[in-house]
Amino acid sequence: MKIIADENMPNAKALFSHLGDVELVNGRTITNSQIKNADVLLVRSVTKVTRELLEGSSVRFVGSATIGVDHIDLDYLTEAGIEFSSAPGCNAEAVADYVFSGLSHLYMTKKLSWLNKKIGVVGYGNVGKTVYDRFTNLGCQVCVYDPFKDNEAGAANFVALDEILSCDVISLHAPLTTTGSFPSKGMIGSKELAQLSAGTAVISAGRGGVIDEEALLERHSQLNGDIHLVIDVWDTEPEINQDLVSIVDIATPHIAGYSKQGREKGTWMVYQALCRHLAISSQSVNKSDAISSGWLSSIDVVASGDQEEMLARSVQAIYDVARDDVRLRFKYRENKENNVFDWLRKHYVERDEFNTCAVGAINNDVSSLVCAVGFSKK
Numbered sequence: 001m002k003i004i005a006d007e008n009m010p011n012a013k014a015l016f017s018h019l020g021d022v023e024l025v026n027g028r029t030i031t032n033s034q035i036k037n038a039d040v041l042l043v044r045s046v047t048k049v050t051r052e053l054l055e056g057s058s059v060r061f062v063g064s065a066t067i068g069v070d071h072i073d074l075d076y077l078t079e080a081g082i083e084f085s086s087a088p089g090c091n092a093e094a095v096a097d098y099v100f101s102g103l104s105h106l107y108m109t110k111k112l113s114w115l116n117k118k119i120g121v122v123g124y125g126n127v128g129k130t131v132y133d134r135f136t137n138l139g140c141q142v143c144v145y146d147p148f149k150d151n152e153a154g155a156a157n158f159v160a161l162d163e164i165l166s167c168d169v170i171s172l173h174a175p176l177t178t179t180g181s182f183p184s185k186g187m188i189g190s191k192e193l194a195q196l197s198a199g200t201a202v203i204s205a206g207r208g209g210v211i212d213e214e215a216l217l218e219r220h221s222q223l224n225g226d227i228h229l230v231i232d233v234w235d236t237e238p239e240i241n242q243d244l245v246s247i248v249d250i251a252t253p254h255i256a257g258y259s260k261q262g263r264e265k266g267t268w269m270v271y272q273a274l275c276r277h278l279a280i281s282s283q284s285v286n287k288s289d290a291i292s293s294g295w296l297s298s299i300d301v302v303a304s305g306d307q308e309e310m311l312a313r314s315v316q317a318i319y320d321v322a323r324d325d326v327r328l329r330f331k332y333r334e335n336k337e338n339n340v341f342d343w344l345r346k347h348y349v350e351r352d353e354f355n356t357c358a359v360g361a362i363n364n365d366v367s368s369l370v371c372a373v374g375f376s377k378k
């Protein structure tokens with residue numbers, strides 16, 4: 001069996017080699033002729049899996065080690081009888097960590113307070129729910145907009161989009177969709193941005209294109225820069241709007257989900273799905289061998305004066321999002337690589353999830369707060 005896999009899929013050779021010959025390729029540039037004789041295609045979000053790519057090939061299974069599936073023509077796969085599996089939720093914890101690292105950065109650099117503010121989450125899937133639950137456990141006033149879930153009465157504080165736009169912090173976790181009753185493409189456009197007050201913080205770690213970038217630039221100017229922006233995803237990736245980069249607090253190259261464990265979980269979930277498809281036992285690899293533990297197994301928090309500073313210092317011990325922002329700005333300035341965006345992603349200095357680290361604390365209140373942000377209990 002021939003398996004073609006994106007070279008950026010961690011552990012691909014180690015996991016899949018006992019199933020067939022694994023060839024690693026650049027996911028951004030995969031062509032029809034490269035996969036013609038392949039039985040299995042394993043991708044990440046940068047490969048557009050379309051009729052054009054697959055037609056005439058012998059591929060019977062496509063796996064994407066990602067949460068998002070906007071790069072996959074699901075209708076064509078169904079029509080062609082090709083089995084598909086993605087990795088729902090694989091990096092939800094990583095994206096939630098990114099959100100809290102973004103807020104920690106805003107607090108430590110601008111004293112932007114968020115803990116006792118009104119929080120709005122867009123999208124209540126694996127990521128949105130994880131983010132929502134962390135804010136709730138931190139005692140924040142949090143609401144969520146998800147037009148496909150708001151009949152789940154009692155599950156969360158569902159509100160209309162207008163109410164989200166009045167929040168102090170807005171965290172976007174909708175998938176990119178262009179059809180259906182609530183397409184998300186451009187859903188945060190000039191009309192919606194006009195409703196944001198001065199001082200709002202917006203975190204965009206779902207998909208580029210959900211926010212209208214030109215409208216965002218315009219609103220930033222109308223507010224004289226008094227809006228705080230943490231942007232991980234971009235409308236025209238792998239090219240990114242440098243005007244937008246120049247005004248945001250944090251600009252990162254679509255790495256919110258790039259925890260070491262999140263990426264490994266993605267490969268692991270696709271591996272299991274392929275084993276099911278082939279009716280082969282996945283027992284030859286243990287999950288604990290496929291997913292790493294972290295560098296810091298525990299921390300002790302021994303001071304607690306300012307809760308937001310205490311949270312920020314704990315968060316930044318594991319992941320400070322500023323490092324990815326600095327690296328992006330430096331690489332674009334240096335401009336030595338052909339494709340800076342993909343280079344940054346390929347050479348990502350991986351990070352651990354907060355949950356790989358247990359927290360000890362001077363008292364139960366401190367311990368509860370740090371655990372609420374995603375750490376494990378000691």
Ligand SMILES: NC(=O)C1=CN([C@@H]2O[C@H](COP(=O)(O)OP(=O)(O)OC[C@H]3O[C@@H](n4cnc5c(N)ncnc54)[C@H](O)[C@@H]3O)[C@@H](O)[C@H]2O)C=CC1
Nearest residue numbers: 067068123124125126127146148175182184205206256257
């Ligand atoms: N920046 C990054 O590295 C990552 C980005 N993502 C993105 O985040 C998205 C969300 O991830 P999950 O929560 O795991 O997906 P999910 O599929 O579990 O949930 C998506 C939720 O969004 C809701 N939704 C759909 N259209 C909406 C709209 N117009 N307005 C509000 N809500 C809407 C759905 O009803 C669903 O509840 C993914 O589709 C992916 O595009 C995911 C992982 C990493």
Ligand SMILES: O=C(O)C(=O)[C@H](O)COP(=O)(O)O
Nearest residue numbers: 044045046066067068257258
């Ligand atoms: O899981 C998703 O959805 C994501 O956005 C991934 O984190 C993106 O990573 P790549 O697949 O582009 O490496």
